Amino acid sequence: MLQIAICDDETLLLDEIKEITEGCMRQQQTFSILSTYTSGKDLFYDIQDGKRFDLLLLDIEMPGLSGMELAKRVHALLPDALMIFVTAHYKYAVDAYELHIFRYIPKNQLKERLHHALKDAVSLLEIQNTDSYIISSQNRLERIPYKEILYIGKDGKNALFHTTASGRQEEIGTDQNRRVRKTLAEVFNELRSEEFYFIERGYIVNLRHVTGISHTDCILTDQTRLPVSQSRLPELKKRLNKYWQDKI
Numbered sequence: 151m152l153q154i155a156i157c158d159d160e161t162l163l164l165d166e167i168k169e170i171t172e173g174c175m176r177q178q179q180t181f182s183i184l185s186t187y188t189s190g191k192d193l194f195y196d197i198q199d200g201k202r203f204d205l206l207l208l209d210i211e212m213p214g215l216s217g218m219e220l221a222k223r224v225h226a227l228l229p230d231a232l233m234i235f236v237t238a239h240y241k242y243a244v245d246a247y248e249l250h251i252f253r254y255i256p257k258n259q260l261k262e263r264l265h266h267a268l269k270d271a272v273s274l275l276e277i278q279n280t281d282s283y284i285i286s287s288q289n290r291l292e293r294i295p296y297k298e299i300l301y302i303g304k305d306g307k308n309a310l311f312h313t314t315a316s317g318r319q320e321e322i323g324t325d326q327n328r329r330v331r332k333t334l335a336e337v338f339n340e341l342r343s344e345e346f347y348f349i350e351r352g353y354i355v356n357l358r359h360v361t362g363i364s365h366t367d368c369i370l371t372d373q374t375r376l377p378v379s380q381s382r383l384p385e386l387k388k389r390l391n392k393y394w395q396d397k398i
Contacts, residue, residue, distance in 0.1 A: 152182040152275060153202060157193045157220070158209040158236065164188065166260065167207055167236060174268040190215035194223055202314065203231050204275050205268075210237040221251065227371060229358055230278065230297045232271050236260065283311075283341060285330050294328060296345060300370055302337055302354040305329060309337045314359075314372070347389055349378045357393045 154171060158164040164186055175182045185203075187193040190212050197203070206224060210217035221233055232252040252274075253267040281296040298313045311328040330337065338346065338354055349355050349368055359371045366383060367375040378386055 152180060152204045152272070154182050154184045155187065155193055155203045155206045156184060157187040157190055157206070157212070157217070159188050159212045160209070161188060163209075163236075163257065163260075167264070170261065170264050171207070171268060174265050175272075178269060178272050180272050190217065190220040194220060197224060197227055203228060205271050206231055206233045208233060208235055210235055226361070229371070232275065234264075234267055234271065236264070281343065283337075285328060287331075292328065296341075296343060296356070297358065299346075299356045300359050300372060300374065301356060301376060302334060302346075304334055304352040307331060309334050312374075344389075345393070347382075347386060349376060349382055349386055351379070353377070357390055360390055363387060363390070 152175075154175075156164060156167050156171065158167065168184060168186055171184060185196075185201075187196075190208070191214050193206075194215065208217040208220060212220075217235060217237070221235075224231060224233065234253045234255060235251050236255045236257060238257040252271060255263050255267055278295075278297060282293045283296065283299070285292040285294065294311060294313065300312045300314060303310045303312065308329040309332050311330070313328070332340075334348070334352070334354055338348060341354075345357050346354050347357060353376050355368055355370070355376060360368055361371055362369045363378070363383075363386065364375075366378050366380065368378050368386070369375055
């Protein structure tokens with residue numbers, strides 16, 4: 151299921167974008183939930199409160215919080231989300247490219263180009279969602295997408311997966327951390343992805359959710375701070391720098 155946000159202060163255009171998007175999702179047979187906003191601030195507040203989106207369609211020129219600034223803030227919190235700019239102003243095309251925006255759609259070519267952009271976005275998101283860790287036991291089968299894993303810690307004889315959903319579920323009194331009766335070393339070998347790195351004996355971190363390093367702490371997108379061993383710190387910095395260059 152894809153979570154899609156559409157933000158435009160012009161309500162008529164907002165309705166048109168929503169209609170085209172709904173039609174494309176039906177044609178692609180993709181189950182999705184659409185949320186519409188006429189204010190960039192309202193959209194960002196929802197994201198700050200824990201709402202997650204896979205795809206965002208944003209107007210650039212909006213009062214209060216422009217689409218350009220909104221895109222920068224969204225990217226900091228949702229680095230894997232795809233963003234499409236819909237605007238009447240060609241002068242922003244270069245800036246949109248520098249922000250790694252997935253696609254740039256002029257408003258006067260909305261009907262001709264938005265449908266194709268949405269199809270490409272759905273295809274890419276489906277590929278991203280196939281990378282997962284599978285928890286399989288006699289009584290349990292569960293898939294955890296790599297992009298949802300913040301870090302993996304040690305919990306007795308278990309490996310404990312902390313995910314992007316965990317913090318939101320804790321607020322309502324349920325625990326969505328996943329445990330698997332394996333050592334961290336076993337889990338790390340099964341992940342087989344350069345996105346993950348052993349920062350200390352008790353932690354494996356997902357580089358896509360690292361926002362920075364402070365002294366010997368690794369800081370994640372949810373503000374979690376994890377200790378990094380002195381011996382692994384230089385390699386973490388090297389890998390993180392490469393990841394940012396390649397992926398962000």
